[in-house]
Amino acid sequence: xxxxxxxxxxxxxxxxxxxxxxxxxxxxxxxxxxxxxxxxxxxxxxxxxxxxxxxxxxxxxxxxxxxxxxxxxxxxxxxxxxxxxxxxxxxxxxxxxxxxxxxxxxxxxxxxxxxxxxxxxxxxxxxxxxxxxxxxxxxxxxxxxxxxxxxxxxxxxxxxxxxxxxxxxxxxxxxxxxxxxxxxxxxxxxxxxxxxxxxxxxxxxxxxxxxxxxxxxxxxxxxxxxxxxxxxxxxxxxxxxxxxxxxxxxxxxxxxxxxxxxxxxxxxxxxxxxxxxxxxxxxxxxxxxxxxxxxxxxxxxxxxxxxxxxxxxxxxxxxxxxxxxxxxxxxxxxxxxxxxxxxxxxxxxxxxxxxxxxxxxxxxxxxxxxxxxxxxxxxxxxxxxxxxxxxxxxxxxxxxxxxxxxxxxxxxxxxxxxxxxxxxxxxxxxxxxxxxxxxxxxxxxxxxxxxxxxxxxxxxxxxxxxxxxxxxxxxxxxxxxxxxx
Amino acid sequence: xxxxxxxxxxxxxxxxxxxxxxxxxxxxxxxxxxxxxxxxxxxxxxxxxxxxxxxxxxxxxxxxxxxxxxxxxxxxxxxxxxxxxxxxxxxxxxxxxxxxxxxxxxxxxxxxxxxxxxxxxxxxxxxxxxxxxxxxxxxxxxxxxxxxxxxxxxxxxxxxxxxxxxxxxxxxxxxxxxxxxxxxxxxxxxxxxxxxxxxxxxxxxxxxxxxxxxxxxxxxxxxxxxxxxxxxxxxxxxxxxxxxxxxxxxxxxxxxxxxxxxxxxxxxxxxxxxxxxxxxxxxxxxxxxxxxxxxxxxxxxxxxxxxxxxxxxxxxxxxxxxxxxxxxxxxxxxxxxxxxxxxxxxxxxxxxxxxxxxxxxxxxxxxxxxxxxxxxxxxxxxxxxxxxxxxxxxxxxxxxxxxxxxxxxxxxxxxxxxxxxxxxxxxxxxxxxxxxxxxxxxxxxxxxxxxxxxxxxxxxxxxxxxx
Numbered sequence: 001x002x003x004x005x006x007x008x009x010x011x012x013x014x015x016x017x018x019x020x021x022x023x024x025x026x027x028x029x030x031x032x033x034x035x036x037x038x039x040x041x042x043x044x045x046x047x048x049x050x051x052x053x054x055x056x057x058x059x060x061x062x063x064x065x066x067x068x069x070x071x072x073x074x075x076x077x078x079x080x081x082x083x084x085x086x087x088x089x090x091x092x093x094x095x096x097x098x099x100x101x102x103x104x105x106x107x108x109x110x111x112x113x114x115x116x117x118x119x120x121x122x123x124x125x126x127x128x129x130x131x132x133x134x135x136x137x138x139x140x141x142x143x144x145x146x147x148x149x150x151x152x153x154x155x156x157x158x159x160x161x162x163x164x165x166x167x168x169x170x171x172x173x174x175x176x177x178x179x180x181x182x183x184x185x186x187x188x189x190x191x192x193x194x195x196x197x198x199x200x201x202x203x204x205x206x207x208x209x210x211x212x213x214x215x216x217x218x219x220x221x222x223x224x225x226x227x228x229x230x231x232x233x234x235x236x237x238x239x240x241x242x243x244x245x246x247x248x249x250x251x252x253x254x255x256x257x258x259x260x261x262x263x264x265x266x267x268x269x270x271x272x273x274x275x276x277x278x279x280x281x282x283x284x285x286x287x288x289x290x291x292x293x294x295x296x297x298x299x300x301x302x303x304x305x306x307x308x309x310x311x312x313x314x315x316x317x318x319x320x321x322x323x324x325x326x327x328x329x330x331x332x333x334x335x336x337x338x339x340x341x342x343x344x345x346x347x348x349x350x351x352x353x354x355x356x357x358x359x360x361x362x363x364x365x366x367x368x369x370x371x372x373x374x375x376x377x378x379x380x381x382x383x384x385x386x387x388x389x390x391x392x393x394x395x396x397x398x399x400x401x402x403x404x405x406x407x408x409x410x411x412x413x414x415x416x417x418x419x420x421x422x423x424x425x426x427x428x429x430x431x432x433x434x435x436x437x438x439x440x441x442x443x444x445x446x447x448x449x450x451x452x453x454x455x456x457x458x459x460x461x462x463x464x465x466x467x468x469x470x471x472x473x474x475x476x477x478x479x480x481x482x483x484x485x
Numbered sequence: 486x487x488x489x490x491x492x493x494x495x496x497x498x499x500x501x502x503x504x505x506x507x508x509x510x511x512x513x514x515x516x517x518x519x520x521x522x523x524x525x526x527x528x529x530x531x532x533x534x535x536x537x538x539x540x541x542x543x544x545x546x547x548x549x550x551x552x553x554x555x556x557x558x559x560x561x562x563x564x565x566x567x568x569x570x571x572x573x574x575x576x577x578x579x580x581x582x583x584x585x586x587x588x589x590x591x592x593x594x595x596x597x598x599x600x601x602x603x604x605x606x607x608x609x610x611x612x613x614x615x616x617x618x619x620x621x622x623x624x625x626x627x628x629x630x631x632x633x634x635x636x637x638x639x640x641x642x643x644x645x646x647x648x649x650x651x652x653x654x655x656x657x658x659x660x661x662x663x664x665x666x667x668x669x670x671x672x673x674x675x676x677x678x679x680x681x682x683x684x685x686x687x688x689x690x691x692x693x694x695x696x697x698x699x700x701x702x703x704x705x706x707x708x709x710x711x712x713x714x715x716x717x718x719x720x721x722x723x724x725x726x727x728x729x730x731x732x733x734x735x736x737x738x739x740x741x742x743x744x745x746x747x748x749x750x751x752x753x754x755x756x757x758x759x760x761x762x763x764x765x766x767x768x769x770x771x772x773x774x775x776x777x778x779x780x781x782x783x784x785x786x787x788x789x790x791x792x793x794x795x796x797x798x799x800x801x802x803x804x805x806x807x808x809x810x811x812x813x814x815x816x817x818x819x820x821x822x823x824x825x826x827x828x829x830x831x832x833x834x835x836x837x838x839x840x841x842x843x844x845x846x847x848x849x850x851x852x853x854x855x856x857x858x859x860x861x862x863x864x865x866x867x868x869x870x871x872x873x874x875x876x877x878x879x880x881x882x883x884x885x886x887x888x889x890x891x892x893x894x895x896x897x898x899x900x901x902x903x904x905x906x907x908x909x910x911x912x913x914x915x916x917x918x919x920x921x922x923x924x925x926x927x928x929x930x931x932x933x934x935x936x937x938x939x940x941x942x943x944x945x946x947x948x949x950x951x952x
Contacts, residue, residue, distance in 0.1 A: 062869075062946045063946055064949055065873075065949065127872075131863045131864070134863040134864070134868075135863060138857070138862070142909065146842070146909050146910060152910065153906055156910075157902065157906065160898075161898060161899065161902075168891055171891075172887075172888070175875070175876065175879060176879075179879055179880070
């Protein structure tokens, strides 16, 4: 029941928001998101740390077709639900300084999106998973398309087409698997256990792998399916960018762990090298392009592309370290990237520009902002004691175990990310003032209220990663056993 | 059966109410009539299947289900009838009565047991449509639509009739079940070419009526010229009834000749999907886009015909029912909004929708739900409609066809998003910045249509297995 509450509370709150006007809407939205967060924390504390699926609910949905409304959380789901419920209130709070036209619709869409995201993380039925996968797309499309900047129409259109076409391939694979469960006279079922129990030939798994994986590859995004990503991140309003980068790309990574590796393990063993190479190309490609960027937001977008590549490589290393690393890095990346985009948003709002050459010397005016930016940045660069370090270390160790050379190439990411991020910091925060940056205010209370929890979590994960790793470990172990069966 | 009698009698009464010349009375009267018919129709749901008029018609669950769709569609469409003709002198009651009578034809098409009834049903429906297509009589486009529809429709009717005659010659029967027996009877083997030619001609006739390619050429022009209110009726009721009739014909009469008609129907399906979707991409008028979209939906429904499994209650029949319902609801919503917008803004291109989200959030929302449903995106009934139909087709082994259909529905996302982009992401200027006037009752119906679409997309289980 707790899962069902987590799933439906945001959308119920979103419907109620319709009756709120102006400022009341965002306060209500924040309140709802905090209630949701409290429920998620409660779930985390009452969670038994084993591999079982807890808080499960299994009801028929389309009974005649064997499709169930099956939701529940194991450790992996719980970690991502926690991340979602932690970030959404901060994202709402982060948007308080903006006056979005038609605010009640704006915040309702954010909450609606939360339902979609949580639905993806807790669904244990293939069609239910697909359902929420698409449900999460609709609100973000409108958030980005209606409230975005000038080029939004074409950019979001591309984003929508890309992702929906990718996911249709996944649907096709699910339908195929669903019919496979009915072979030999058994009743067809789209339940995850029925999918896990399938015995498929290697040849089938080889093409099924790509059908399923394309949906995830577009969402994450994996090089070369990434072309929608930098534009969409740049043109979207800040809260939408945070939702996209902080949570939505985790849908793809989570999808790999839950619906790809255990369902078509032999497909994975045929294609893992290809994916690994693409992922490492993405790591380097994203980093090199990031070095050339002049727009802060775009630079962070490419940096995100680079870091996601490493997470994909970690997952496909199929080692305990790689998988656990990807889980902890999902958290760390979610926190880091949301923090970075928020800082970029603050800078843009204060100075009216995001162009690096037009900025400079912010530290003198805004020491607090500067500190917050530096923490997020160093965590992204994977400095020890920060969240990014734990994740990247485990990921690189996993990739290294898989193949030494790939590990070595992927390891360059740490150097490259230090290059582009520290260079950005130097040119934006240090140096002489420019026409844009004289006399700007430091962080306000609401902004601190966003950044302090993020910074706290950066250090918490950096110092005590076990808090979260112990939750996901049994679930990850179970997934690996399923892969190696 | 009660529904046919009620509609005929009340239709005549409605005609007499015409002396009142007031939409304030005629519209509620017509809606009450339809609500009564809807209830009376559902009353037969749990009854044993019964044959009427010497086995000319059978009322069973199949006919009740599809009758329910066509009556409900008309009922929900009626509130948008206001101002559908610019001519203030027009006799409104005649148009309402024409719609009621045409529904009689539609009901006959979904419950026929004899090819004569099929023919009479199609004609009742078509003749009414020829008239309403020209109902905007001072408008050249409307006249063109009526003439075109009438001429082409008459040819199609002739071809259909010729087909029926040949099938009769080959099997010696008009009765569906007797034709079915005649098709498998070895004594008729020498008449097989005649039977096949007859079937082919019948397919052409019906394909014309449901606007399937390559017999679709009339559709965009007729849909565009016809007043929007009647266009909506054509693209929902005519199509639903046409497919229900086609399905029954293939299952009961020609089920044994599958090896002959599967390639034919397959070719029609592929062509219809291709022409409908690719044609819609190129349109600049929303109304023409919806016309091509209705062609493409005919293509999806054809997949249901291919997937039939020998009776009127399997996966494919249920898929056809669910799809028709989801498609009808979404289409009325789309045409309803379009009609309200075009009535005031006097333009039918995409830019006419600009800024609608700002001026009329409700209209924009309903239109968006309709577009998402037609595109088959989850959360809406259209997704499960496609899901069930494609599932039934995969069950029968049509994997290549389903892949093609899925690719085509990817294409369709492109043109269904364009109205959404216009409404939400572009600002209107001049006359398009003015809010559209919408009556409270019309708003209520639009919300109802949107809710119905979402309900079909969230809880499909209630209606996914009714037959």
